[in-house]
Every structure is written in C-alpha cells, then in structure tokens.
Amino acid sequence: MVVVIGADVHKATHTLVAVDEVGKVLGQGVFQARREGHLKALGWARRSFKDAELVWAIEDCRHLTGLLERxxxxxxxxxxRVSPKLMGATRRAGRERGKSDPIDATAVARAAQAHPDLPVARHDEASRELKLLVDRREDLVAERTRMMNRLRWHLHEIDPDLAPPARSLDRTVVVVTLRAQLVELESLVAQIAVEVLDDIAVRNAQIRSLERRITAAVELAAPVLLELPGCGPLTAAKIVGETAGIDCFTSEAAYAMFTGTAPIPVWSGQTAGKVRLNRAGNRQLNAALHRIAITQVRLGGPGRDYYDKKRAVGKTSTETYRCLRRQLARTVYNTLNHGMAAAPDAAMPAAA
Known part of the structure; x- marks a missing residue:
C-alpha cells in the first residue's frame, strides 16, 4: 500500500493530509514549520501507516519547503514536488468547496497521484548554491534599477543634459565622471544624487563579484552546458539552480512540461493540429530557454536554421520561438542528463 502525504506549507505551520491509493483521506495533522515539527510529522506518519510505503508530496515553493525537504x-x-498550478487545478476539480489548508494539502496529494512523473526531490548542494547566488544577484540588480531610475529623476531636475546614456550606469568610468560633475553643485538635490550614485557604485561592485562567483561555480557544476550556443554563465546557472537535479525527471518530456515548453494541443471539431502557449511550469526556466533561443537566432547556426525552416512553412515568429524552446528543453535535458558536450552541430536536434 502506498500512502501519499500532501503538505500545504506556510511560514509557521505545515498542514499534512494522507490519502490512500484511490485518493481517500486517511488522516491529517498540523505541525510546526521547524525541525522539531518535521520530526513529529515523520513520527506521526510512521506510526499511523506502519505497513505502507510513504510518499511525501510537497508544493514546489522552495523558499518555504527547503528545510522540510532536507x-x-x-x-x-x-x-x-508538485507545481502550485497543478495543485490549484486539482483543488478546483475536487468535491470540497472553499479553500482551507487541509483542502490544499489534499489537492497536493491527489495531484501527485494523478501525475506519477513529477520531479523527485533530492539533495543537490551545487544547484542549491547556484540558485542562492543567482537569486541574490537578481535582488541586487532590481535594487540597482530602482536606484538608477531615482537618480535619473534627480538629474532631470538638476540638468537634463547630465543624464548619462542608457544602460551605462553599470560602468565605473561613467559613475566616476558623473559624480565629479555632481559634487561641484551645491543644491540639496545634487547632494542626494551623489548619495544615490554612491549606492549604485556599491551595487555594481557587489553584482560583479557575484557574477564572478557564479561563473566559477557553474564551470564546476555544469561545464557542458556552457558549450551550448547562446548559453552564458548566468543563464546556465539559472538553468542548473531551477532544475535542481536533472536526474529527478523521468524523461525529457517530463522536463519539458516542468519548463513550460511542452505544447498544449488546441483540438475542437475540425480545428486540429494546432497548439497554444503552455503557461504552466517553471517560468524562470522558460525565460532562460527563451534567452538562449533569441541568442541562437541572432548569432546564426543551427538555431537560426531551425528558425528559418519553421518560418518557411508558414509559422509565425511567436510559434517558431515556441517550437525552438521545446527543442532546447530536449537539448538541455540530454546535455545535463548524459553530461555530453553540446557541439555546435548538435546544439539543435532536428525537429520531429
């Protein structure tokens, strides 16, 4: 007998609901979101279902579930790991009305039963460290962008001609030159602008330091991924961090579904053979694959050849990029799963 225990996770508590092989609720409990609470939950499950094989289904919110998983x-x-969108669809299809922690936990467990090819969590320190580094860099970039926007408003108030060229405030020479111009002014706005500019300079240094750490880490964790045309260190780090272990996926089709690149058929009556955008899956991974696709099309090579071939048969640019992302999901899966170097000629598998 297999018992699936669904978890609805929160900062303070985790609600657990156990279901049998046909989805019948066998028991539930609420435990503290601490290591002591996790041990109590494990003891509860082992005592309640002594002769059963336990499978823990956890909603994929790794900022909340990381400690529980470990x-x-x-x-x-x-x-x-169960996608939140997958859980939501299962909950809406259930017989229980309303929304509560037990209802959500039950939906998580039943979603795991209905989709046996979900990714299996495992310890992977390399991917976890890359995810932490990439997330930290993105937070700093977002902070720097807000500072840059504020600085440009101050510069517009002082003198519009002081505004530096677009996308140039990450360069040290531009920051130093602009600061020298601002310190000569005596207005309060100029003083505030200098302080904001100094904050931007600090963020620039932090971001560059993180990029060096990320590059060194990804060269150790997934050097073959860097050989994929259009895949730089930051994109490779994003892929490794969000994938969290390629061997937890049962097939490249399962990985494509996880990345949101698996096409969804649109079939009704005489309308057949069309597909639409898959809005499910990990959108961070989907965006990373899209960046690779754009770069390959711009630089030429197999990616550009694939793009031109699809455009020649009447597909729109949007549809073609959708197909290209699906092909790239297969390539990334094979590259990470088998550790094979992605030579330029093998970077883009032929379309089925």
Missing part, C-alpha cells in the same frame, strides 16, 4: 530526505523519505 529533513525528510535526510530521514530516507521519498519527496516529490
């Missing part, structure tokens, strides 16, 4: 995996348990 504690369960450390205890030798099987943990699968």
């Amino acid at each position: 504690d369960l995996l450390g205890a030798g348990q099987t943990v699968v």
Whole structure:
C-alpha cells in the first residue's frame, strides 16, 4: 500500500493530509514549520501507516519547503514536488468547496497521484548554491534599477543634459565622471544624487563579484552546458539552480512540461493540429530557454536554421520561438542528463 502525504506549507505551520491509493483521506495533522515539527510529522506518519510505503508530496515553493525537504530526505523519505498550478487545478476539480489548508494539502496529494512523473526531490548542494547566488544577484540588480531610475529623476531636475546614456550606469568610468560633475553643485538635490550614485557604485561592485562567483561555480557544476550556443554563465546557472537535479525527471518530456515548453494541443471539431502557449511550469526556466533561443537566432547556426525552416512553412515568429524552446528543453535535458558536450552541430536536434 502506498500512502501519499500532501503538505500545504506556510511560514509557521505545515498542514499534512494522507490519502490512500484511490485518493481517500486517511488522516491529517498540523505541525510546526521547524525541525522539531518535521520530526513529529515523520513520527506521526510512521506510526499511523506502519505497513505502507510513504510518499511525501510537497508544493514546489522552495523558499518555504527547503528545510522540510532536507529533513525528510535526510530521514530516507521519498519527496516529490508538485507545481502550485497543478495543485490549484486539482483543488478546483475536487468535491470540497472553499479553500482551507487541509483542502490544499489534499489537492497536493491527489495531484501527485494523478501525475506519477513529477520531479523527485533530492539533495543537490551545487544547484542549491547556484540558485542562492543567482537569486541574490537578481535582488541586487532590481535594487540597482530602482536606484538608477531615482537618480535619473534627480538629474532631470538638476540638468537634463547630465543624464548619462542608457544602460551605462553599470560602468565605473561613467559613475566616476558623473559624480565629479555632481559634487561641484551645491543644491540639496545634487547632494542626494551623489548619495544615490554612491549606492549604485556599491551595487555594481557587489553584482560583479557575484557574477564572478557564479561563473566559477557553474564551470564546476555544469561545464557542458556552457558549450551550448547562446548559453552564458548566468543563464546556465539559472538553468542548473531551477532544475535542481536533472536526474529527478523521468524523461525529457517530463522536463519539458516542468519548463513550460511542452505544447498544449488546441483540438475542437475540425480545428486540429494546432497548439497554444503552455503557461504552466517553471517560468524562470522558460525565460532562460527563451534567452538562449533569441541568442541562437541572432548569432546564426543551427538555431537560426531551425528558425528559418519553421518560418518557411508558414509559422509565425511567436510559434517558431515556441517550437525552438521545446527543442532546447530536449537539448538541455540530454546535455545535463548524459553530461555530453553540446557541439555546435548538435546544439539543435532536428525537429520531429
């Protein structure tokens, strides 16, 4: 007997609901979102279902579930990750009305039963470290962007001619030159602008330092991914960090579904053979694959040849990029799963 335990996670507590092989609720409990609470939850599950094989289904919110996953995996348990959108669809299809933590946990468990090819969580320190570094860099970039926008408003108030060229405030020479111009002014706006500019300079240094760390880490974790045309260190780090272990996927089709690149058929009556955008899956991975696709089309090579071939048969640019992302998902899966170097000629598999 297999018992699936669905978890609805929050900062303070985790609500667990156990279901049997046909989705019938067998029990539920609420436990503290601490290591002590996780151990109590594990003890509850083992006592309640002694002769059953336990599978823990956890909603894929790794900023909330990271500690729970590590504690369960450390205890030798099987943990699968359920997409929030997948859980939401299962909840809406259920017979229970309303929304509560037990209803959500039940939906997570039943979604895991209905989709046996979900990614299985495992310890992967390399991908976790890359995700932390990439997330930190993105936070700093977002902060720097807000500072740059504020600085440009101050410069417009002082003198519009002081505004530097677009996308140039990450360059040290531009920051130093602009600061020298601002310190000669005596207005309060200029003083504030100098302070904001100094903050931007600090963020620039932090971002460059993180980029060097990310590049060094991804060269150790996935050097073959860097050989894929159009895939730079930051994009490769994003892919490795969000994938969190390629061997937790049962097939390249499962990985394509996880990345949101698997096409969704539009078939009704005489309308057949069309597909539409898949809005599910990990959007961060989807965006990373799109960046690779854009770069390959711009630089030429197999990616550009594939793009031209699809355009020649009547597909729009949007449809062609959608197909290209699906091909890239297959390439990334094979590259990471088998560790093979992606030579330029093998960067883009032929379309089926």
